[in-house]
Amino acid sequence: MTFASDNWAGAAPEIIAAIANANEGAVPAYGGDGLTKRVEARFAEIFECDVAVYFVATGGAANGLALSVMTPPYGMVLCHEESHIQMDECAGPEFLTGGAKLLPISGKGGKLTPDAVTKALNGFPERRPHGAPASVLSLTQGTECGTRYSVDELKSLTGLAHDAGLLVHMDGARFSNAVAASGESPAALSWQSGVDVLCFGGTKNGCIAAEAVVFFDKDKAHDFEMRRKRAGHLWSKMRFIAAQFDAYFHDGLWLALASHANKMASKLSTGLAAIDGVEISYATEINEVFACFPEGVADKLRAEGYWFYPWITPGDPVNGRMSRLITSFRTTEAEVDAFLACVRKFA
Ligand SMILES: Cc1ncc(COP(=O)(O)O)c(C=O)c1O
Numbered sequence: 001m002t003f004a005s006d007n008w009a010g011a012a013p014e015i016i017a018a019i020a021n022a023n024e025g026a027v028p029a030y031g032g033d034g035l036t037k038r039v040e041a042r043f044a045e046i047f048e049c050d051v052a053v054y055f056v057a058t059g060g061a062a063n064g065l066a067l068s069v070m071t072p073p074y075g076m077v078l079c080h081e082e083s084h085i086q087m088d089e090c091a092g093p094e095f096l097t098g099g100a101k102l103l104p105i106s107g108k109g110g111k112l113t114p115d116a117v118t119k120a121l122n123g124f125p126e127r128r129p130h131g132a133p134a135s136v137l138s139l140t141q142g143t144e145c146g147t148r149y150s151v152d153e154l155k156s157l158t159g160l161a162h163d164a165g166l167l168v169h170m171d172g173a174r175f176s177n178a179v180a181a182s183g184e185s186p187a188a189l190s191w192q193s194g195v196d197v198l199c200f201g202g203t204k205n206g207c208i209a210a211e212a213v214v215f216f217d218k219d220k221a222h223d224f225e226m227r228r229k230r231a232g233h234l235w236s237k238m239r240f241i242a243a244q245f246d247a248y249f250h251d252g253l254w255l256a257l258a259s260h261a262n263k264m265a266s267k268l269s270t271g272l273a274a275i276d277g278v279e280i281s282y283a284t285e286i287n288e289v290f291a292c293f294p295e296g297v298a299d300k301l302r303a304e305g306y307w308f309y310p311w312i313t314p315g316d317p318v319n320g321r322m323s324r325l326i327t328s329f330r331t332t333e334a335e336v337d338a339f340l341a342c343v344r345k346f347a
């Protein structure tokens, strides 16, 4: 049984079926097919905006390529110190942007605050040609700590960024979970709150390999398609990414899958919080739970066959005692109950 990551969860049956259904006949490659065009138009409907959208297969490619058209190679991207672009993409953003710096900023629960961003900006006054100019503010929604930004929080941060001349990138690997949890519209949690480019993820929420870079101002896409091709991220059989998103948006599947994952995380978090000696480290606002178990319990749980990561990061508030548990569209109530019973046995 795994709480390691939503990446471990496999694909929703509807996604598998959609890929099979898209397998008829020969169609133009590299996104020239009708299904890809139709699904690109579907993104404009979902986001209530005339968007430019580009499909890629991984979130890391989405983030690095999006940033590559948002910052000059000598620029600086402000991000959370525990952000995926800082911690888990092996300097992909720095590589794909041609060398832009990432400026990691601390913040509770994986979230940036206006004060922290202002302090960071003030600490790097423009000193052309010596200093790398701050060019992008990158936010993750929901965050790597299982929290999420409200519309008001987003607007405060994006307003500050835009006033300082920065563009706003959003890592939305778990954007679906944030939409499902917030009840807000996709538009409200993105461009209407000042986001310029969203990396919209489907892979963690039941797709196989489906990520979309969404530009809310088409002009800001610049030469993205050339950079995607040069990086080797232009899928020749693009219809099979499009088919995933087609099914993903059909009858609100994306929100149903995300809502279930969030519900399982909430059940898990509430159950763990009720066990003496177990501490929940961050608010459980999407499908991620961060917990500290009593000494030795995590190892006993792993010995019982449960998979989950120890979670050590620069902002670690509990000196290496935290575990990250992620639920998915596939997690069942029975699995959560069985895990909680096991924790109670060992705690
Ligand atoms: C917040 C976040 N962003 C981006 C990614 C990158 O996605 P991928 O692993 O598909 O490159 C991940 C991966 O799990 C993630 O958790």
Ligand SMILES: C[C@@H](O)[C@H](N)C(=O)O
Pocket: 004, 005, 006, 007, 084, 088
């Ligand atoms: C690398 C690891 O963080 C992965 N992105 C996950 O969330 O599982």
